[in-house]
Amino acid sequence: MELKNLFNSEKIGNVQVKNRFVRSATAENMAEDGHPSDQIIKLYTDLAEGGVGLIITGGIAVDPSSTLSKNGTSLYSDEFILSHRKLTEAVHDYDVKISAQIVHAGRQSAYKKYEAVAPSSIFYPVTGRVPRALSTEEITKNIIPFFVECGRRAFESGYDMVQLHAAHGYLLSSFLSPFTNKRTDEFGGSILNRTKILVEIYNGLRDEIGKNFPIIIKLQSQDGDLPGGLSLDEGKAIAKIISETGIDAIEPSGGGGDLIGTDNTLPSVEIKTPEEENYFLSAAEEIREITDDCKIILMGGIRNPLSAEKFIQKGIADFISMSRPLIYEPDLPNRWESGDHTPAFCESCNACYTSIFYGTLECPLK
Template identity: 30%
Template sequence: MTITLNQPITIGGLTLKNRLVMAPMQQYKGTPEAYATEHHIQHYGRRARHVGLMILESTAVSADGRLVPNDIGIFTDQHVEPLREIVKAVHAHNTHIFIQLSHGGRKSSPEVTRTLVAPSAIPFDEVYGTPEALSIDEIQRLVDDYRLAARRSLEAGFDGIEIHAAHGFLVHEFLSPLSNKRHDHYGGSPENRTRFLREILTAIRGEVGQDYPVIIRVSATDYAEGGLTPASIAQMLKPFESELDAIDVSTGGLLPIQPKDVHTGYQLPHAAVFKQLLHMPVIAVGNLHSRSIADRILEDELADSIAIGRPLLSDPDYADTMLTPESLGI
């Protein structure tokens, strides 16, 4: 059977009405206390009509883990109600929504971060400055932050959770040998570098159970020698196949390095590696903005879902143009 963008897909027991995903994109509209606002309710509600799944922008699990001064968080019980209103607005269109849980690590906003932390005291750049290496006790407190964030995500009504392990933020920093130079059981071997992620995943599962969708976003490459590659990450995630329900594949962000060529589908070969090596749905992203390209990717089994971002910022109905027969010239 030919797979197309319009066909449903199941992720963690949850059936999505089609295979088009709205990628997580920061809105820079949170309050100083990291509360979601009316802007978020209107923004996500307006764009929920046609996509099968929306992934909320990066949502901080800790007050010291915000990516920018005006992003949103879920690090207190008071953050739940504004997020619940976003969920209601999206559900009104028979669309599912996942929350993306994150901590910025050494890339947390200096303007609102009291103590910059990372697995090792290695700076991202001069602007962020040098972080403090996390102690074991501090790591355990962060794991508990993720656990509480998962509990609050359930209370807010989200249909699933995406763990943000990409773009150079804290979980990614633990995974990559370029940013993790620890000599304890959180560093060194690939197994040790995944320990923080493993503990986060265990803590989240303890709150949400085994039937609730939990997916992960990764950067497939660090764009630097000695860094992560699609094959190395796939090998690191292999033990988690039964605990994760999908993988959302992006690239970069660990170092201040940009890919040399950002063309249509430039990240697709990385997604295809995960599709080949892991037994879980793969979400591809990266300038995949046409229906014909999306369907070809699905038909060739290079990925299972297609995520789009920027086109939906400028045109809330862009997803409809990708899902209609007219977009294929039919």
Template identity: 30%
Template sequence: MSPNGFVMMYPTLFSPLQVGTHELRNRVVHTATVSGYGANTRPSNRLIDYHRARAAGGTAMIVTELMPVHPTSLANPFLVSLFDEDNLDSLKRWADAVESEGCRLVGQVGHVGRQQLWSPLATPVSASARPDPLSWTVPHKMTAGEVEEIVASFVDAAERLQRAGFSGVELHGAHGYLLTQFMSPFSNDRDDKYGGSREGRLTFVREVIGGIRARCGAEFLMGLKMPCDEGIAGGIDPEEAEEIVKFFVAAGGLDYFAFSQGNFSPSLEDHCPDMHFPHRPFQQLHARMRKQCGGVPVMTLGRIETPQAAEQTLIEGCGDMVGFSRALVSDAAWAAKAQNGREGHIRPCIYCNYCWGEIHAGRGMTCVHNPELAQPDEIGWAPKTTSVKKRIAIIGAGVAGLEAAWIAAARGHEVHLFGSSPEPGGAALWESRLPGRADIADAITFQCRRAEEHGVTFHLGAPATVETIAALDPDLVILATGAEATWPASLAVSTEAYDLRTATSDLLQSGASHQGTAVLFDQDHTATVYAAAELFEKRYARTVVMTPRPTIGSKVNYLSLIGVFRRMAGLRVEIIPLSLPVALKNRCLSYRNALNGDEGEIEDVASLVYATPRAVRDGLAASLTARGIAVEAVGDCRAPRTMAAAIHEGHEAGQLC
């Protein structure tokens, strides 16, 4: 039975678990997630508020983002430095904020090693002088004395966290960081005691584990996050991972294992699988590792999409704990809602990796559809009830209009939502029907449920007119009618060409195959274009993406961009950079180089499609204003941007009306 007296739907997920000397209240763990919320290598109030909310939301254990243990691990200054004793008081505040909610706080300790991406004047260090596969930075090969100094820094960092009130530490030995660099034959070619054989490569990590256990005692929780497949030739593969697990189980000292995939080679996308991956892509691999763990608890993770999926993952023996990151970014109360029978109120993660892109652009973590993320009142947030009830007409039932509608209705306003299509969702609904983009529909479903719950009146299937809106006599109109692609400036106006949405909508409706070549002119550079390219590749004999830029995907986060190139290469989609279409005549497309003007041709072009900068679709604004009706534009109708901007702006409009 649940705390509220009803039969619990997920009894395994919400059963307690003994990890080391600690009992976790359930199996939900927030995995280490770089947030970008720290400031000047110190925990900020926002970082603490973020974790406090997830602890209050029912999560059993939170693993912090990577915290550097030594000055040579000069990562971004938004990461919290553990080698600085001056951080002790703020670490104590952090621990108290989480632990007081009944949630265990575990600090992830680590060193970036050769992946010195943020400080070009610093000296990167590693097990060997082999280059980093992302930046090709060549590190300094540490001497044995320098390795011993780093080992000591891990021990000191763990003790500092223990004094601060943290329940334990997680050693970050995944994703190609320093511990992986020692463990993996891909990055360790030493011939001293820290290299050579497998036992030698594992000595560094073994000394760290032994040192922490000796200093901090048996009650201090300690886990190891490690790769079960680096995804690169010569690296840690599943067979090698099994042997590493058996080694550390025999050596003792660890309270749990967490398994992840990839390093900073193109396999990096595996550590944070986006919506193009299948659900739970690595769980069977984790189940295989668990068989070698000798009863030591295992954390499985990676695109586990629902509480039901998490429950099934545990039942199938893939892990003892279920790690979530992006799902808990989307909804701090994920665990409490799932446990208390409110699963339909969980704001679902759509695995777009927008959050990852914002973090690694240095702007701090932002969720595409959780505008209250990391605010002080996030866990208990609800729209404030209005003191003056208004009648509000919202024109446009895309994600901006839906967000404004449900927020305004939740505040107590009478809300009428108008959409020209028979279904709500707008451009986001169209995108969700493209290959690999189906998860976007989950965000729309969430908005629609909230709108229905709060009494929004839907008017769908016909365009709103000035007369229709005026007859409603609204106090305010929120215009959320989106934007539309503009004609390519280089293309002759007599050319037969179609905007991306029109062309793909026709393909999705017809299901027919076509001879000839489809050419997509890409001035958009979002993931939408490349999902459309996959659709065209399935329907046409040949597909070409042409762009005026040196490459494609400038608006796609790096992790997802790896996937874009992987799929484009697998499908043999051709990419023509630095080029502009000029004219299409008799199925021959002429184009020119954007830099030197050289001309080229593509024969047998059956379809020319463009994704270009968009123009706002705000035709009703002037007419409504002329009738004395207050009008506010939001989302792409205000300025064409992203799905995140549309939702966040709709959210704000709903709160301010």
């Protein structure tokens, strides 16, 4: 079988991506005082050389307090633009596109130096902290402008698009979930109210950067087995609202830190059999059905190029996105293009998660 569809060029907004392979956002924890280091540039040029069409960076902090990890990358002030420009230029030398993923850790912040903030004060078992609930004024005067300004800086840094990280229990996703959002103001309650923060960020960014810079989103489509969490039906309703707002692409995801230690390890499921692959396929399929004019990026356990080819060919998704397989094999798209269609060698055991705490991003078992 030829992988005709996977190696076809396609657009997100008006940015042309040379094929359908996306590197899903993967935290590096290798920045130097928040700036992309030479090590990060090497990581991304290796991926670019390996044939992927679009790279999404690991989560970039929109504010000093919003970082995912101690050595996370930042873009919370203009002083970071130059070093990000070095990174985007290096990737562009390979005819590969790069998106900044922008994030606020919110309730899941593990960085003790800063207070954890969230829509509501709900204990987070992984850090043992109770976040402080944000006031309405803080949301409108601080949080939304943090994302808008950071998106503007991504544009000025030469990124081809920006991805809002609204998944995995971090701040934006915690607004969407009824488990973490108990607010009674305009940012809580109904689905429309819980989605308001995303719509306001989207509109603010559009005002700031115009209509030609794609804004994409990694979207919490479900909380998984979390009692009282976000259901897929609610996730779909949120996807519909933001697609109507004009978002250029949705990458459906799910899960978060509250499920760590259970069998349900969403977002990075430990895959033991081929039947466990493609675990966000039905979410992507259902979101595709109810959204128009919005590209769908299928993510989560994509390991087999022949299945991936079929998903694109059938129109279930426009792009496929991978994280762990590209840690093990940065040149996976090239291998598949060369005619070797053996599925990804990654065993999806999640050992790569430990590597980032030691300042590398690799499969320790390789």
